[in-house]
Amino acid sequence: MPKVDLIPTGSDGQRPVRWHMIGHLQRNKARKVVEWTRLIHSVDSLRLAEELQALALKRDQVIEVLIQVNCSGEAQKFGVPVPAAIPLAEQIETMINVKVRGLMTMAAETETPDEARAAFSRCKDLYDEMKKIGFSEGKFNLLSMGMSNDFEVAIEEGANIVRVGSAIFGKAAAAMPEVEEKEAPEVEDAEAPVEGV
Template sequence: MAEQLTGEPMGVAEQVSHIKQRIAAAALKARRSPDEVTLVAVTKYATAQQIHELIAAGVRDLGESRVQQMQSHIDEVNGWLASGSAPSSGAALPTPHELRWHMIGHLQRNKANQAISLACCIHSIDSLRIAEEINELAARLDQPVKVLMEVNTSGEASKFGVSVPAATHLCEQIETMGNLSLVGLMTMAPQTNDLEKARYCFGLLRELFEEIRFHKMAGEQFEHLSMGMSGDFEVAIEEGATLVRIGSALFGPPPTQTPTETAGNTNKSA
């Protein structure tokens, strides 16, 4: 999280501007257009006021790792938007339908129905079982679902995701499901200060993405690489990311967790 010249932490609007500048610089360094990269603000640890400021600053894509928290934040934000409270910046606010909520966390089967109704897309399809469950639910709801396949490019046992060798087969299976639209791949690099380790994981996902496109294993809608978080998003953009999931760089570090909480929550910190 950046600070102003005075040493004081930046407000949310300033952080959004700062992050967008860094996104643009990383894209231009890779000879890409900044418009190719979407900021998905991870609001897991954000307060209601911070989310209001985020939306007032123009962010329209928000990510959550738990369905219950997504529902809670959506309800709170929709109530705020309905109240007509104008932000001090004078910025025009969106309608609820103009906000896009992304499900970025591991999805339990008993939460799949709720996730389908709330999320614009689900980033974490990592098994045939969960893909079939969502496909069946989507058929009952008559609501096609955009999904990304999560790949464990680091090989860490603590992370979710289909293994790299099994990824193309799962991709082909998902493509046979009439109510799922496979729009891309997602991964999470190791939590390390060595950005080259992160680059390796991101490059591996990009190579897999290119292989799937080359062999036409997915349709024309297959166009996204969801990779990169607060500590490594610039490297991810250099490797082709189109969706970067950023939380702590916008809102500050998460509250201190107990060892038990940390062990159950290592997969989607941003």
């Protein structure tokens, strides 16, 4: 299946589709993401949040984000450790143009979907704790968990957003692989096309 350019090139200001960014986001690719996406699922550092704040401020807009939390404990997964999620959210709360709307996690690749339950349950417990704190003036209400192979278990554990591109479009057409791998360190000020939007 050919790659499709998902970002409109016209200047009429029309945005008929509301895109979510679901893959790992490098800071040097954030400009296009801020321009065209409604929700970023993968904020996992203060530096990335600060970059999004600077870009959104220039555009006079508010960008909504989910904090990516590594609830499986796998070294190759992106995301902040569970104990770091609340401190990161507290730091983002001081920003004017970035709003934390919830959490995102990816479970480990397992033999059966039910084996992913522990990671989803851990993320839901953290989500409930953070919801009680009242982040984003009570608009902390999104929990993105589960992909094509384990979304039913994720829903049972409380997910209200699932990422099921492979189930809908097939594995070859999925925008992101089912298992994330660490990338090489990002290069500052490099220009590159946005992937995974």
